[in-house]
Amino acid sequence: MCEPDLTEAERAAVQEVLRTPILSLGPQLDLFERKLAARVGARHAVGVSSGTAGLHLCMLAAGVGEGDLVLTTPFSFVASANCILYVHGTPVFVDVDPATLTIDPDALARKARSLARRGRLKAILPVHIFGQPADMEPILEIARRFGLAVIEDACEAIGATYKGRAVGSLGDAGVFAFYPNKVITTGEGGMIVTHDPAWDALFRSLRNQGRDVFDGWLTHSRLGYNYRLDELSATLGVVQVERLDELLCRRERVAGWYAERLQRLEGIVLPTLASWTTRMSWFVYVIRLEAVTERDRVIRELARRGIPARPYFPPIHLQPFYRQRFGFAPGSFPVAEAAGGACLALPFSGTMREEQVDLVCGELEEVLAPTALRALA
Numbered sequence: 001m002c003e004p005d006l007t008e009a010e011r012a013a014v015q016e017v018l019r020t021p022i023l024s025l026g027p028q029l030d031l032f033e034r035k036l037a038a039r040v041g042a043r044h045a046v047g048v049s050s051g052t053a054g055l056h057l058c059m060l061a062a063g064v065g066e067g068d069l070v071l072t073t074p075f076s077f078v079a080s081a082n083c084i085l086y087v088h089g090t091p092v093f094v095d096v097d098p099a100t101l102t103i104d105p106d107a108l109a110r111k112a113r114s115l116a117r118r119g120r121l122k123a124i125l126p127v128h129i130f131g132q133p134a135d136m137e138p139i140l141e142i143a144r145r146f147g148l149a150v151i152e153d154a155c156e157a158i159g160a161t162y163k164g165r166a167v168g169s170l171g172d173a174g175v176f177a178f179y180p181n182k183v184i185t186t187g188e189g190g191m192i193v194t195h196d197p198a199w200d201a202l203f204r205s206l207r208n209q210g211r212d213v214f215d216g217w218l219t220h221s222r223l224g225y226n227y228r229l230d231e232l233s234a235t236l237g238v239v240q241v242e243r244l245d246e247l248l249c250r251r252e253r254v255a256g257w258y259a260e261r262l263q264r265l266e267g268i269v270l271p272t273l274a275s276w277t278t279r280m281s282w283f284v285y286v287i288r289l290e291a292v293t294e295r296d297r298v299i300r301e302l303a304r305r306g307i308p309a310r311p312y313f314p315p316i317h318l319q320p321f322y323r324q325r326f327g328f329a330p331g332s333f334p335v336a337e338a339a340g341g342a343c344l345a346l347p348f349s350g351t352m353r354e355e356q357v358d359l360v361c362g363e364l365e366e367v368l369a370p371t372a373l374r375a376l377a
């Protein structure tokens, strides 16, 4: 489905770190944090062991605890909502906009208004899904009106811009992830960005077993975790963030090849940029089949022809343990469910060659044929 985009520079950087005795909490982490903060225009950046770890720490910083409510989207990877459960909060799902698949600000406002009186509403956790920014202006306005923190799940969206501003640095904190399928990879890894110096200090303590910078040897000021990012991963991140524009452009080019070839096919909807998206961070290339029942047949047919394709995303509220715990059933969030049934991710990475895209599109065309083909000009 995807391949990390690594060069000799990344390999040399890792070798270099291996020649030093510092393998954790060292200069590479420092450098990665400074470069990433500068890139997204945040005052602080804190490297962590994964995007999930970063989201967990953001929930703690936002003060989410037992019985508190966090507004978020059901159309995401499960970690976006699990982080709320880690701190014993409750995710309150709000359906998505059918075109952008990001949280619907009107539905969000209605939900916030209806829950505000209960006094347990703490935060909004929008997700920049597939590298497309959520509509942040109304989200920030709702947060201001109801006194809520905004934690951006930017795990899939490094480099994306909303009305010219980098995602991740628009709310109170934002989280990026660096798993090997991501635009930037460090193997495993993540980064929290924030403008708030108190949150920055808290994140540094929480990721390192609750030690404050001024704590003495083996003194722990609070309950913390081992969410550190090691030096080998951090040095990969340094080189990758230096290459970010190149990585984004290579993905943009592959997405362009797909769009060029697929636009004449009937029965599918191509990804589109929202009016507020000034730069998409092409994390995956997800098409939607117009006939929902078709999606699984297409995946099976493509697999038979040696082309991997995946359903993306089965909505979080319909995951077995969310159904069990919260009693969700189909019909709760119709837009997310329709998208979950129709979305199909094609093989995608910045390293793909044009002939590989040709091959995928050719096979897809045959799988959808004969009725789906528009008259060939």
Ligand SMILES: Cc1ncc(COP(=O)(O)O)c(C=O)c1O
Residues within 6 Å of the ligand: 050, 051, 052, 053, 076, 077, 079, 080, 127, 153, 155, 156, 177, 178, 179, 189, 190
């Ligand atoms: C939207 C979203 N949030 C959170 C995560 C979690 O990141 P990680 O896998 O680094 O824990 C991911 C990763 O796939 C993601 O896509």
